[in-house]
Amino acid sequence: MPPVREAIRRQHKLRIAYSDEKGKASERVVWPFALAFFQGLRVLAAWCEMRQALRHFRIDRISAAEPLAECYPTPRPALLRRWREENKIPPQDY
Numbered sequence: 001m002p003p004v005r006e007a008i009r010r011q012h013k014l015r016i017a018y019s020d021e022k023g024k025a026s027e028r029v030v031w032p033f034a035l036a037f038f039q040g041l042r043v044l045a046a047w048c049e050m051r052q053a054l055r056h057f058r059i060d061r062i063s064a065a066e067p068l069a070e071c072y073p074t075p076r077p078a079l080l081r082r083w084r085e086e087n088k089i090p091p092q093d094y
Helices: 002-010 076-086
Strands: 012-019 025-038 041-048 053-058 062-071
Antiparallel strands (some): 025 041
């Protein structure tokens, strides 16, 4: 978790080793912007360079995470806004 949180805080790309629900392993570079709990699971919300889309990654399926030196090109608030729009989550007033 610390590498994931660091990448979110610094808005840096993150290289992850990930296994899908069938156990198929892949390595991906993602732009992490949020951590959440969903149905009792911790989930990372991120832009996936491989899929060229916003994706959700279960933390328990990430076997390795390495923050990269490169910042992602889209600011975190813009990614969060797009994620809210795509998931039909209304804006929150803080």
